Amino acid sequence: MFELLWLIPALPFAGFLILAPAGSKLARPLTALIGVGSVGLSAALAFAIGIGFAVSPPPGYAYSQVLWTWVSVSGFRPEIAFYLDALSLTMILVVAFVGFLIHLYSSEFMADEEGYSRFFAYMNLFVGSMLTLVLADNLLLLYLGWEGVGLCSYLLIGFWYKDPYNGYAARKAFVVTRTGDTAFSVGLFLLFTSLGTLQIQELMQRAVQQWGAGNGVAVAAAALLLGGALGKSAQLPLQTWLPDAMAGPTPVSALIHAATMVTAGVYLIARTHVLFALAPPVQAAVAIIGAATLLLAGFSALTQRDIKRVLAYSTISQIGYMFLALGVGAWSAAIFHFMTHAFFKALLFLGAGTVIISLHHEHDMFRMGGLRKQLPVTFWTFLIGALSLSALPLVTAGYYSKDLILLETWESPAGSPLLWAAGVAGALLTALYTFRMVFLTFFGEAKGTADRTPGIKMTIPLVVLAVLSVAGGFMEMPASLGNVHVFTDFMHTALPPVRSLPVLPGADLMLEIDAALAPLAGIILAYIFFLYRPRYAERLLNTTPGKLLHRFWFSGWGFDRVYDRFVVRPFLWFAGVDKDDFIDLPYSGLIRISRMINGALIRTQTGRVRWYAMGIVIGAVLALSVVVFR
Numbered sequence: 001m002f003e004l005l006w007l008i009p010a011l012p013f014a015g016f017l018i019l020a021p022a023g024s025k026l027a028r029p030l031t032a033l034i035g036v037g038s039v040g041l042s043a044a045l046a047f048a049i050g051i052g053f054a055v056s057p058p059p060g061y062a063y064s065q066v067l068w069t070w071v072s073v074s075g076f077r078p079e080i081a082f083y084l085d086a087l088s089l090t091m092i093l094v095v096a097f098v099g100f101l102i103h104l105y106s107s108e109f110m111a112d113e114e115g116y117s118r119f120f121a122y123m124n125l126f127v128g129s130m131l132t133l134v135l136a137d138n139l140l141l142l143y144l145g146w147e148g149v150g151l152c153s154y155l156l157i158g159f160w161y162k163d164p165y166n167g168y169a170a171r172k173a174f175v176v177t178r179t180g181d182t183a184f185s186v187g188l189f190l191l192f193t194s195l196g197t198l199q200i201q202e203l204m205q206r207a208v209q210q211w212g213a214g215n216g217v218a219v220a221a222a223a224l225l226l227g228g229a230l231g232k233s234a235q236l237p238l239q240t241w242l243p244d245a246m247a248g249p250t251p252v253s254a255l256i257h258a259a260t261m262v263t264a265g266v267y268l269i270a271r272t273h274v275l276f277a278l279a280p281p282v283q284a285a286v287a288i289i290g291a292a293t294l295l296l297a298g299f300s301a302l303t304q305r306d307i308k309r310v311l312a313y314s315t316i317s318q319i320g321y322m323f324l325a326l327g328v329g330a331w332s333a334a335i336f337h338f339m340t341h342a343f344f345k346a347l348l349f350l351g352a353g354t355v356i357i358s359l360h361h362e363h364d365m366f367r368m369g370g371l372r373k374q375l376p377v378t379f380w381t382f383l384i385g386a387l388s389l390s391a392l393p394l395v396t397a398g399y400y401s402k403d404l405i406l407l408e409t410w411e412s413p414a415g416s417p418l419l420w421a422a423g424v425a426g427a428l429l430t431a432l433y434t435f436r437m438v439f440l441t442f443f444g445e446a447k448g449t450a451d452r453t454p455g456i457k458m459t460i461p462l463v464v465l466a467v468l469s470v471a472g473g474f475m476e477m478p479a480s481l482g483n484v485h486v487f488t489d490f491m492h493t494a495l496p497p498v499r500s501l502p503v504l505p506g507a508d509l510m511l512e513i514d515a516a517l518a519p520l521a522g523i524i525l526a527y528i529f530f531l532y533r534p535r536y537a538e539r540l541l542n543t544t545p546g547k548l549l550h551r552f553w554f555s556g557w558g559f560d561r562v563y564d565r566f567v568v569r570p571f572l573w574f575a576g577v578d579k580d581d582f583i584d585l586p587y588s589g590l591i592r593i594s595r596m597i598n599g600a601l602i603r604t605q606t607g608r609v610r611w612y613a614m615g616i617v618i619g620a621v622l623a624l625s626v627v628v629f630r
Contacts, residue, residue: 001052002063004045005082008092009135011042012099012128019121028116032107035120039103039127043096050093053084054490061085061493062201064137078198081137086494090335091134091267094342098259099127101461105350106251108457109357113249119159123255126152130260134267139188139198142268146184146232149261150177156256157248169247176241180231180265187224190217204274211278222279225272226286229265233319236293240559242316243300246308250353253308257315258346263338266322270331273495277329283414287327291422294320296557298429302436303554306363307352310437313556314389315345317426321405324423328415330408330498332491337405339487340397340472344388347465351382354458355441358450365437370446378454379442381462386438388469390431390523393516394481397473402427403515404476404488410511411500420511424518431522439531480509 015038019031026034053063066081103123110119129148136142158170192198194217195206211218229235234242242262246253256262269276269286276283294317301313318341325334356363358375372379388398406423409415454462477484488497529537540546552558604615 001049002058002084003065005049005063005065005084005135006067008042008046008049008096009128009131011038011045012124012131014038015124016121016128019117019124023117026117028111031117031120035124036100036103036107038124039096039100042127042131043093043100046089046092046096049084050089053089057493058084066137070141075196076192078138078140080141082135083137083200084135086491087267087270087335088134088494090339090491091263092131094339095127095130095134095259098342098346098465099123099130099255101464102251102255102258102346102350103127105254105353105458105461106249108455109251109353110249115159119156119249122152122155122159123251126156126255126260130264133264136200138200139191139203142200142271143184143188146228146264146268147181149264150174150181150232153177153245153256153261156252157245159248159252163247166247169241169244173241173245176238177231180228180238182227183224183231184228184268187221187228190221190224194221200271204272207275207278213278214280215278218275218278219282222272222276222282223285225268225275226282229268230289231265232268233262233265233323234316235265235319235323236289236296237559239293239297239316240556240563243309243312243556246306246312250308250349250356253312254346254349254353257312257349258342262315262319263322263342266319266326266334266338269323269326270335270495273326273331276326280414283327283329285327286323287409287414287419290320290323290325290327291419291426292320293317294324294426295422295429298426298433299553300556301433302429303550305366307355307365307368307437307441308349308363310365310433311345311348311352314348314430314433317430318345318389321402321423321426324409324419325405328409328412328419328498329496330405330412331495332488332497333401333404333408335491335495336476336487337401340388340401340469343465343468343472344385344396344398347381347385347462347469348389350458350461350465351378351385354378354454354462355382355450358452358454359448360451362448365440367447368441369444369448370442371450372442374446374450375453377459377462381466382442383438384466384469386434388473390434391427391515391519392523393520395470397469397471399516399519400473400476400478403478403512406515407478407508407511408498408500412498413501424514427515427518428522428525431519432526435523435526436530439526443531478508478512480512 015034018034019026022031062083062085064081064083066079068080070078070080103120106119106123110116113119126149129145129152131145133142133145133149136145154170154174157173158166160166161170188198191203195203195210197203197206207218231238242257245256248256276286297313297316297320301310301317304310304313318337322334322337322341325331325337354375355368355371355378358371359368362368384396388396390396391399391402393399402423406420406427409423410417410420475484476487529540541550555561
């Protein structure tokens with residue numbers, strides 16, 4: 001079964017190769033069958049391989065498949081090769097299955113849109129690129145998948161390209177993430193010149209053998225890889241592209257935020273964890289950036305009116321939790337939260353899409369309200385996703401993954417009470433902005449009428465993801481709730497366990513109680529301020545500090561303004577000054593000469609037949625003269 005591993009990314013690519021040239025020539029049902037079916041087959045094959053891996057694991061809990069040598073130059077031999085272990089298996093299961101559900105949802109959601117075939121072609125390319133990224137055996141192939149998801153994000157965010165804002169949002173995503181991609185590419189050059197390979201497992205072995213902890217080259221290489229991760233995963237200071245990425249269709253938002261692009265940075269750090277362990281300052285920076293990002297994005301989410309922008313800032317915040325876990329060495333906890341986050345965030349985006357399309361593409365939550373009775377299935381599934389995002393204790397997947405991160409942040413030697421406190425504060429904020437969204441959208445007075453209910457193709461993904469948003473957490477439970485460690489035990493075959501400091505008896509239970517009380521407090525505050533006594537929130541907002549903070553947080557803490565003033569404008573000014581530099585002179589000269597010759601030839605085209613005849617005679621005489629007198 002393992003020899004079929006290559007088909008997992010190949011099937012979505014095959015769907016793309018069929019749909020891209022076909023365009024509108026294919027009937028929409030056939031387009032949907034190819035687009036959805038190719039990803040569905042990929043997901044089914046991933047599950048079959050996953051079962052085989054669990055029942056009869058390969059030697060060393062890892063399997064390598066080499067298809068062919070990509071390049072062979074002076075000892076540099078990167079291959080088109082895939083590597084399957086617990087980490088990459090978890091990633092492909094989530095990417096392929098959640099991607100399939102989003103594709104199925106899209107077949108109905110996008111049914112009336114132009115460019116139906118183009119949409120599914122881009123989506124298939126997106127999933128194929130992400131699967132290539134997580135299965136890659138070497139960093140060069142990983143980088144190919146990395147660039148593939150970046151290209152697809154540009155194409156899909158700007159899918160409705162007739163609206164200029166959508167084109168702007170697509171370009172912004174491409175340019176901002178390109179900043180991180182540049183750092184990543186430089187890091188690849190540094191790693192190869194220092195260690196002589198880009199094959200990931202061999203690279204990690206050589207790094208341990210040649211570099212000690214704190215080695216300068218290791219620190220530089222890890223910092224460069226971190227730069228790439230910050231861009232793709234929208235973490236400080238490269239987070240500004242993600243809220244504007246909501247310009248794309250809602251299924252695109254679900255795919256980008258839940259299972260593909262924004263988790264690429266998390267995967268990169270987890271896959272190269274050995275390198276980050278050799279660079280303690282960089283690993284500490286990962287934790288600090290994650291903690292800061294989860295708080296800043298949480299405050300911004302609290303002020304948004306657009307339901308999709310709330311979820312966008314929520315994604316930035318939840319990825320911050322994953323970075324926090326990676327930074328304290330809780331590698332498995334980060335991947336566990338990646339999995340649960342994929343379930344409940346895909347569910348929330350798809351639920352939001354159902355609300356939006358039923359209200360004629362209305363995004364403003366303050367123009368919604370009362371939809372729980374009009375869209376009951378959407379309401380209950382959305383509520384389950386919101387509870388999981390808020391980490392409702394005991395019954396949601398989000399609680400168990402977030403609790404594990406907070407517990408290991410406290411117990412890890414690389415953690416600290418301050419980082420733990422940031423995580424707990426973020427949990428309260430998450431519940432507060434999430435249930436603000438729920439109460440404004442589904443409760444209170446109805447401000448619009450939902451005239452379209454979701455069909456079966458949109459309902460099935462909502463129900464399945466709602467089940468996973470609850471059941472997905474029970475494979476990893478703390479000692480006080482059954483001491484189940486199925487997920488981390490499996491993940492420890494690929495990632496090292498966190499080194500825990502001894503804690504006082506009963507401390508774990510107290511930490512779990514604190515982690516449980518924070519989201520409950522957030523839900524209660526949201527109920528008071530946005531449902532029971534909304535005038536309290538209005539009074540607070542109408543104060544001078546309230547207005548200032550609201551404006552500041554609503555704008556994403558002013559990062560766009562700062563970048564525009566200190567990066568974009570100076571760059572454009574310099575480009576204008578430098579547009580006529582000496583390097584352009586030879587090319588400008590060629591252009592002028594070409595124009596002169598063209599002008600002279602134009603003057604010969606007078607339309608007078610006698611002049612043309614005379615020209616032919618003169619040419620013939622010259623040609624004969626050359627022949628006779630040569």
